[in-house]
Amino acid sequence: MTQSVAPGRVRTREHAEKQRPRRNANQRRLNIAAYLFVAPFMIVFIVMLLLPLFYSGYLSLFTTQLIGGQTFAGFANYVRAFTDPDFLAGVGRMALFLVIQVPIMLALSLFFALALDSGRVRGSVALRLLIFLPFAVPGVVATLMWGYLYGNDFGPIAQLFRAVGLGAPDLLSDQNMLGSMMNIVTWAFVGYNMIIMYAALRSIPTELFEAAEIDGASQWRVAWSIKIPGIRPAIILTVIFSIIGTFQLFNEPSLLHALAPNVIDNGYTPNYYAYNLAFTNQDVNYAAAIAFLLGLVIAVVSYVVQLSTQRKAARND
């Protein structure tokens, strides 16, 4: 057998080499190399992202009971989510978070980016680093630190208020918790968004500024009419990132829960809700449905924002 096979194989190869132009073989080698280079990413992408995604999509179509086991449920979990006050409250809370926190954070980022870019700030390199530094602090550490700062009995903020003879605000109370979280997120991400905007500002052609200067435009005018329109795509990018980040808020509620268990309930944010459903309520299927719906909400909101900004851009042109 081996004897008959081996010559055959050789013949095929000869055949192929005669038939094909040399360049094609090179091309093939290049293709294989390309696939090999992409392979590590693809493996991780498929194993860590696509498969779990499909698996949780599959799970979300079932219900599992402690008594009775798993049964196919179609879209029952999704229907349940739409009438689940906890989930809806969480989404609503995040929407509120979005419309208040994101504009403040991005306005601050933009201000800092423009200020640094104007070249009129002394020690701009050190300042840039300083503003960026909170982003380098891991989110968990940041939340623990802020949780300590917010503490009513021992936190420095409360002590400061008492020192000047004012009543200390309970920053971890029901009314103030969302604001306290907004503060943490803003603190952590102002620098990050600033860097994106600052990098975009640096890439605006300097000829435009020279022209503006010749026309006698002030710094404010330059910022408003050249710089901000110039980095529009970068700003939209930060908006989209912020939307995604907001709806996925998890570290903050999860860690602050230990400090204020009665304020942060299981459904405080949708992501935290999905986690609690899966691990406290042992309802993995419903948690999967919530996670999918959350993804959908994020996609829709992001898309609407992108679409509306594009339209505005088209109108302006």
Next chain:
Amino acid sequence: MRKKAPRTAVALGTGLLAVALVLTGCTGGGGGTADNTKPVSQSDIDKAMKTPTTLTFWTWVPDIKNEVALFEKKYPAIKVKVENVGQGAPHYQKLRTALKAGKGAPDVAQIEFQYISSFTVTDSLLNLTPYGANDLGDQYVPWVWNQVKQNNGVYAVPQDSGPMGNLYRKDILDKAGVTTPPTTWDQYATDAATVKEKTGVYMSNLASSQAGQMLGLLWQAGVKPFGYDGKKGVTVDVNSAEAKKVASYWQDLIQKGYVSTDPDFTDSWYQGLANGKYAGWLTAAWAPVFLQGTAAKTSGLWRAAELPQTPGTKPASGNWGGSSDAVLKTTKNPIAAYELAKFINNDPESTLMFANKQFLFPTLNSTLKDPAFVDQKAEFYGGQEVNKLFANISTTVDTKFDWLPYMDYAYSSYTETMGKALAAKGDLSAGLDAWQKALVSYGTQQGFSVNK
């Protein structure tokens, strides 16, 4: 021939998929289970204990390696891998995940009393009666033994417990003119008013995040909030008239400002204990040592007493906390696993070490009488024999108290219903109603037939 490149891609793709499936473990559940109803003979045991075996043991008890070392010394063929995968909730989550995945679960795991039925409902624990667990019954405190027993099966070996008493600041009570700790609940309320009036200090803190403490107090009052028949039937009765009586007692003290409702085990609560914000703490037998670490600078100021009682009834107490070691059904070495759970919680040397070194409050009668344990005088409590006090309290704990097979949810929903009412100093009776509603609806949704 020309389609060579895409074909490579396909091959690569299928290869990846295969790898992926292997990696994600999509091979279906399984794993051999050791469900044995025949009694195990002594020769089986001897053989198993001489066969080289490695056991995995998940527990969060600090320094438990020392007790395990005693076991390994007695059975040199058995090696035990002790793993701490988290304390409380994270521990159970990982355990459930491993059980669901069908592999990766330990042979022996620490399980608190109230969570045992949430593992028997999924049929994850090995019934230990064929391995001889029934013979152990007499050696443990009766109420403790009931905690690990279910429908004639024994599902774990008791490790530690938390009968409840009253730790109080003698100096603060003295300052208010209260020279003896309150012995009845009525006296407790009167003293609370005096303490608040004279010193401005809270009599104690009823934590708004702590179902365990409230359940312990209900336990003392003879309330039976939960029931589980081991199969489909659960009983939820957290808003019974008796439970509401307890709730309204506390509501009164809270609304008058005598008792605070801070969440416990938080930084500000630790500070409160250390700074004299609370004149006392109704707590469990594990707390005296815990408090020494938390409020070290108040050493000598504290005393321990029994819980206040209801006049005309025999002395009673409840339990808060306490755990056991269970053998998981997925184990390949049930005999060795059971022997490990038994040895560390039954061997006199090991249990005394638990009691005196790790300060786990004993469950074994002999340890509870051991002079090396009960005769200790605690400096922190002004030389009081605190262990002896709690050992006596342990005998007064009501022997029957069941749990739901979904206590994870019960505890978290407590915080969202009763906890909110406590934190708001509001209507606790309505809080119990809301808790009842949540527990019933969850139970129904999980397929139990709920008896209200």
